[in-house]
Amino acid sequence: AVVGYPVTMDPMLLCFGCIMVLACSAVYIGSVRSLKPNVAIENLSNTDAAMFPVYGSCVLGGLYVAFKLVPEEWLNILLSIWFFGLAAVAVANTTRPMMKKIHPILAGITGLIVSAAYSYTKHWILNNIIGIAFSIGGIEFVTLPSFKVGAIMLSGLFVYDIFWVFGTEVMVSVAKKVNIPVKLLMPRDFFAEKFEFSMLGLGDIVVPGLFVALMIHFDKQLHKNSKAKGAMKRTYFNAVFFAYVMGLVNTIAVMKIFEAAQPALLYLVPWCLFTVMILALVKGDFKKLWNYEVEGEKQEDEELSFKDSILKVIKEEILGQEPPKKKA
Numbered sequence: 594a595v596v597g598y599p600v601t602m603d604p605m606l607l608c609f610g611c612i613m614v615l616a617c618s619a620v621y622i623g624s625v626r627s628l629k630p631n632v633a634i635e636n637l638s639n640t641d642a643a644m645f646p647v648y649g650s651c652v653l654g655g656l657y658v659a660f661k662l663v664p665e666e667w668l669n670i671l672l673s674i675w676f677f678g679l680a681a682v683a684v685a686n687t688t689r690p691m692m693k694k695i696h697p698i699l700a701g702i703t704g705l706i707v708s709a710a711y712s713y714t715k716h717w718i719l720n721n722i723i724g725i726a727f728s729i730g731g732i733e734f735v736t737l738p739s740f741k742v743g744a745i746m747l748s749g750l751f752v753y754d755i756f757w758v759f760g761t762e763v764m765v766s767v768a769k770k771v772n773i774p775v776k777l778l779m780p781r782d783f784f785a786e787k788f789e790f791s792m793l794g795l796g797d798i799v800v801p802g803l804f805v806a807l808m809i810h811f812d813k814q815l816h817k818n819s820k821a822k823g824a825m826k827r828t829y830f831n832a833v834f835f836a837y838v839m840g841l842v843n844t845i846a847v848m849k850i851f852e853a854a855q856p857a858l859l860y861l862v863p864w865c866l867f868t869v870m871i872l873a874l875v876k877g878d879f880k881k882l883w884n885y886e887v888e889g890e891k892q893e894d895e896e897l898s899f900k901d902s903i904l905k906v907i908k909e910e911i912l913g914q915e916p917p918k919k920k921a
Contacts, residue, residue, distance in 0.1 A: 604782035608791050609845045612779050616798045619725045623732025624806040636738040642746035646753035657763045660770050669772040673712055676773045681708040683726035723774035728795055732802040739886040743804045747862045754856035765854050797857040801837055801865050808833045811885050832872050833865050840864035
């Protein structure tokens with residue numbers, strides 16, 4: 594036994610605990626940051642939500658076929674080149690609130706350094722930093738426009754996850770072969786000479802995270818309508834966040850018992866959806882919840898050409914320049 598390492602302790606407990614802390618932190622931070630004023634939010638339509646499983650299946654199936662036809666190393670190089678800029682922007686956006694207190698450009702420099710270091714080393718810690726940045730950004734800047742859209746999306750991806758994990762080898766195969774930061778990696782035994790990793794896909798963070806973020810906006814709307822003074826009560830947000838934690842615990846427990854990969858959304862979706870719906874029934878808010886639509890959250894941005902869009906990202910995320918304020 595390693596000195597200082599309890600023989601009776603299961604090393605997988607530390608592994609799963611770290612994954613849970615990272616995933617829950619990303620969901621919490623992304624949800625809270627989505628409340629910030631003047632955040633340019635992208636709303637998903639009913640069609641987008643319904644087509645999510647189809648889009649996901651196309652990407653997943655495409656990658657599976659690509660790995661069959663193209664050498665794994667070459668394909669991962671191409672994917673890494675594509676993800677380099679995305680990773681830099683994601684890390685820059687996540688760190689900007691802290692870095693701008695010193696100098697706005699530091700966030701962009703940090704993003705470029707982290708992205709470059711990951712591209713060179715492929716270290717699992719850097720992978721997780723970028724993965725968390727992607728997750729926080731996705732939850733912060735994309736919003737579900739209504740409860741119904743959220744329910745449609747979660748229900749569709751519930752079926753999607755079950756099919757691709759239990760029905761085929763595709764998802765597990767792609768997850769093991771793809772070497773870009775679209776999953777969290779954690780050593781199964783931190784004290785082993787050679788690491789073997791457990792993983793959690795970013796979709797299992799962002800998809801339920803969007804629903805968790807929707808509930809904090811619902812709390813905000815209830816507080817506004819009640820005209821109550823004082824701090825906003827985060828009743829539904831706290832409930833669904835607790836449900837997300839319990840869904841992860843449920844996933845890990847089943848995976849540990851059966852020692853097989855599990856579709857996390859199989860457990861996360863019922864926990865999140867049913868918790869909110871039951872709470873709404875108990876509190877008499879079910880009609881408000883069912884008909885809830887996010888209002889006044891989305892900013893309409895003027896259409897930009899591809900060139901101008903790239904310049905906008907470089908200026909705001911990499912160079913740290915503040916976006917111009919719109920005239921009243």
